[in-house]
Structures are given as C-alpha cells and as structure tokens.
Amino acid sequence: MTDVDVRELRNCFGKFATGITVITAIAPDGSKLGLTVNSFSSLSLDPPMILWSLDKKSKSMDALCAASHFAVNVLASDQMDLSNNFARTSDEKFDDIELTTSEFGLPLLAGTVAHLECSNINQIEGGDHIIFIGKVENFDMGHKKPLLYTNGQYTVAARHPGTKLAEPVEEDRSSSDEFIIPLLLRSYWEISEPFYKEIQDEGIPASHARILVHLSHSPALTTRELGTAVRVDMATVAMSVNWLCDNGHLNRVEDDKLVISEEGLSHLNKVQSRAERFEKEILDGYSDEDVNMLKSILRKLIYRADV
Ligand SMILES: Cc1cc2nc3c(=O)[nH]c(=O)nc-3n(C[C@H](O)[C@H](O)[C@H](O)COP(=O)(O)O)c2cc1C
Structure with missing residues (x-):
C-alpha cells in the first residue's frame, strides 16, 4: 500500500479501544517524568513482561531510554484530568499531583486502577516510535473502573447487556x-x-x-x-x-x-x-x-x- 492518509490511518487505529496509562520514571538528573500512553499492552506472563511505544519526537525519549525502571499507572474512570495533564509537554506536570514513591523510587499516581513497576529491559525500533519492553517487578490493583479511549474520545466501560451476571454455583x-x-x-x-x-x-x-x-x-x-x-x-x-x-x-x-x-x-x-x-x-x-x-x-x- 502506498500514500497512506495518516489522518485516516490514525482514525482507523482509534477504532481499537484501549485503556489509558501514565508512564512515570525518574530522569538521570533526578527529576520526575510522566506521560500519557495508550499503546500499553501486556506481552508475556512467564516471564512477566509488558510493552508500550514512545513517539521518537518525545521530549522524554533520552531520559526514558536511560531510566533503569518505569511505572505503568493504569488510570481510573475518574482520572481524565490526569490523562490530559500528562499528555502535554510541561515542567509542571507533577504540580499538585497526589503521589507515593515505590520501592524502586518511582513516582506512583494515587487513585489509579493498577500500578505495574517494571525494569526497563529493552528498546526496539518501530517506525516513528520506540517500543519499550518492561519486566514486571511489582504490581498492585484496586476495585475502580478503568478509563478507556476509543475514536479519539474518553469512555468508560459498561457490562455488555448480552452478558449475564455470574450466579454462584x-x-x-x-x-x-x-x-x-x-x-x-x-x-x-x-x-x-x-x-x-x-x-x-x-x-x-x-x-x-x-x-x-x-x-x-x-x-x-x-x-x-x-x-x-x-x-x-x-x-x-x-x-x-x-x-x-x-x-x-x-x-x-x-x-x-x-x-x-x-x-x-x-x-x-x-x-x-x-x-x-x-x-x-x-x-x-x-x-x-x-x-x-x-x-x-x-x-x-x-x-x-x-x-
Ligand atoms: C489518550 C492518549 C494516549 C497517548 N498515547 C501515547 C503513546 O502511546 N505514545 C506516545 O508517545 N504518546 C502518546 N500520547 C501523547 C503523549 O502523552 C504526549 O505527547 C506527551 O506530551 C509526551 O510527553 P513529552 O512532552 O515528555 O514528550 C498520548 C496522548 C493521549 C491523550
């Protein structure tokens, strides 16, 4: 296929519904890094691995390549503002953001659906993006509903009307x-x-x-x-x-x-x-x-x- 209409292709990719994560890490100068990412995917259970991809134009590229670990913060349905906050280039992304620090020293966002702390084990070239592969070292999860993204819009999940609630056997x-x-x-x-x-x-x-x-x-x-x-x-x-x-x-x-x-x-x-x-x-x-x-x-x- 030649002469792909990039905007149309992006719309086509957007038909695939995803969750939303914020990747956080510590830069070599000790400052906190965070950016909104929906290219996250689970990769392997044994060993436990995940992946996500970063635009080569990202301001955070060098620091993320150098980081030994990163955290994947899976956003909850009431965290749309956090997603927008970390989707902009700014030195003030972490102002007024409620955080805890993980045992690897990673900033973890409060109120999320889940956290995955990963060692940054590999980066692979993927066209105009770099694919980051992480080995999951630690994870936790809560009861909240996830924030979703499809057709360029935030959405929330609802149980499909065709599915039945599980009855206790x-x-x-x-x-x-x-x-x-x-x-x-x-x-x-x-x-x-x-x-x-x-x-x-x-x-x-x-x-x-x-x-x-x-x-x-x-x-x-x-x-x-x-x-x-x-x-x-x-x-x-x-x-x-x-x-x-x-x-x-x-x-x-x-x-x-x-x-x-x-x-x-x-x-x-x-x-x-x-x-x-x-x-x-x-x-x-x-x-x-x-x-x-x-x-x-x-x-x-x-x-x-x-x-
Ligand atoms: C819903 C959503 C999903 C995004 N997913 C990605 C992604 O998977 N990879 C990426 O490089 N940028 C993604 N972005 C864009 C980045 O969050 C944004 O460009 C951010 O400013 C990059 O951080 P930087 O300023 O440190 O480069 C996404 C933005 C939104 C709103």
Whole structure:
C-alpha cells in the first residue's frame, strides 16, 4: 500500500479501544517524568513482561531510554484530568499531583486502577516510535473502573447487556445463604469497603460524611442529638463534629447547635456524586425491575410496612 492518509490511518487505529496509562520514571538528573500512553499492552506472563511505544519526537525519549525502571499507572474512570495533564509537554506536570514513591523510587499516581513497576529491559525500533519492553517487578490493583479511549474520545466501560451476571454455583453457596440476615450482612461487607474508600478519596472519612448527610436535611442539632440520630457513640460523634467544625464544614449556632456550612454542602455534593457513580457501578447489569424490587424490599424491612 502506498500514500497512506495518516489522518485516516490514525482514525482507523482509534477504532481499537484501549485503556489509558501514565508512564512515570525518574530522569538521570533526578527529576520526575510522566506521560500519557495508550499503546500499553501486556506481552508475556512467564516471564512477566509488558510493552508500550514512545513517539521518537518525545521530549522524554533520552531520559526514558536511560531510566533503569518505569511505572505503568493504569488510570481510573475518574482520572481524565490526569490523562490530559500528562499528555502535554510541561515542567509542571507533577504540580499538585497526589503521589507515593515505590520501592524502586518511582513516582506512583494515587487513585489509579493498577500500578505495574517494571525494569526497563529493552528498546526496539518501530517506525516513528520506540517500543519499550518492561519486566514486571511489582504490581498492585484496586476495585475502580478503568478509563478507556476509543475514536479519539474518553469512555468508560459498561457490562455488555448480552452478558449475564455470574450466579454462584450451587456448591459455592454456604448454608447461611438461606438466611436473610447473613445475606444482608454479607452484601453490606462486599460493597461497604470499596464504597467507604471511594468516599474517603473525596477527602473526609465516611463517618464524618454521614453527619453532613444528616444535617443537610435536618434542623440544627446538638452533638448529643446528632449522635442519637446517626447512631454513633458520643465520643466518636464529638470527635467527628470537632473535625468538621475545624475544617469549616459545620458551624456552631446558638445553644451550641450545629448546622452545615456552605463549604460542607458543596463537599457533600461531591461526595454524593461519587456515591451515585459507585452505585451505578455496583448495579451495572441488573435490570431496573430487579433494582426497584430490591429497593422496595429493603424499604419494607426498614420501615416494617408496605411502601
Ligand atoms: C489518550 C492518549 C494516549 C497517548 N498515547 C501515547 C503513546 O502511546 N505514545 C506516545 O508517545 N504518546 C502518546 N500520547 C501523547 C503523549 O502523552 C504526549 O505527547 C506527551 O506530551 C509526551 O510527553 P513529552 O512532552 O515528555 O514528550 C498520548 C496522548 C493521549 C491523550
């Protein structure tokens, strides 16, 4: 084939949906390097290897060729801004970015779906790109949904409507699966940990967020009244209230009563949109009919009356 229309070819390549990663490394001068990459692919399980390719025009080429290790940060669906941040040439890419440092001294981005720390074992010429091959030395992963990229746009994954949710096979069911209370408790344990983590990513512990939720739709309350309303012991609720007041989320009014502040309300909005997103993920694949029936039965259990 001759005279390829590069723009058309790029569009054609873009039909293939990918995840998005940020490759991070330390340059020989000790500065941090990071760039958005969707050419990442797994390569081998044994030995564990991955690859990705870098445009020969990249400003980071020399430093990446010289780096002994690099990290692959697999971005989550709420990290589109991070992808855009690391897709530009700038000395300020790492300003205000939440990081940890790996045992190889690599900068790891917080809140991602997964990290793979790799030794930089080979570079191969591939047309106008260089293919980097890494040996996976360490990896970790979480529960979040990945950020995807296709047709030049960011997208998120949804379960295909044609696939069924996995039903537990009969032998896997324990006898406690026959009783409603263990089922309710287990379903709570399964979703509460990732849910509280999601809420905490907004910057305040989930126990504090519950107080904000309650005060957003109640009149001013004393700390004691609040403890009774959210069913938390006095010592814990007093600690949460002090933290929320110190951080501007609550205001004390007359008679030492508490009201939610403007800042508290705006924080609550962010927490609630995260909670909504999380709930959508949890319920992905269930029909509206199933979801409504679940809600109705839970309400009946809570209020002990037909709802
Ligand atoms: C979704 C997306 C995927 C990208 N994938 C790659 C890639 O696989 N390889 C590459 O060299 N550049 C890729 N880029 C472009 C680089 O992130 C961008 O050119 C970056 O500024 C390069 O860093 P540098 O300024 O240090 O050269 C991608 C950009 C986006 C938005």
